[in-house]
Amino acid sequence: VGTMMTCGYDDQNCEIGLIVGTGSNACYMEEMRHIDMVEGDEGRMCINMEWGAFGDDGTLNDIRTEFDREIDMGSLNPGKQLF
Known part of the structure; x- marks a missing residue:
């Protein structure tokens, strides 16, 4: 998430963050209407994959x-x- 936020500071079109090093992880921006775990369908949310x-x-x-x-x-x- 920190990687995406840092890149997003320079480029508001940034949609993903990816770390590939001693481990790996990713996050991405998702439309709220596609997220069943929270109420509401307006806006977007950062999804942290935590795939390690x-x-x-x-x-x-x-x-x-x-x-x-x-x-x-x-x-x-x-x-x-x-x-």
Whole structure:
């Protein structure tokens, strides 16, 4: 979110923020009418993806390769922050 806000300061057309470094995450601007979790449908909202933990519940197990598993097992936190 901070990345998008910083870029948006210089360019009001900025629609996404993306971090790719020691981890990754993204956010984007969404129309309120597409967001069921809050009331109201006017305006826009910043959606923070928080995708780093995607797969921690096993949803990626079917597509993980032997290399994915090897790297994960050698990490500081095996089974966490898989994506």
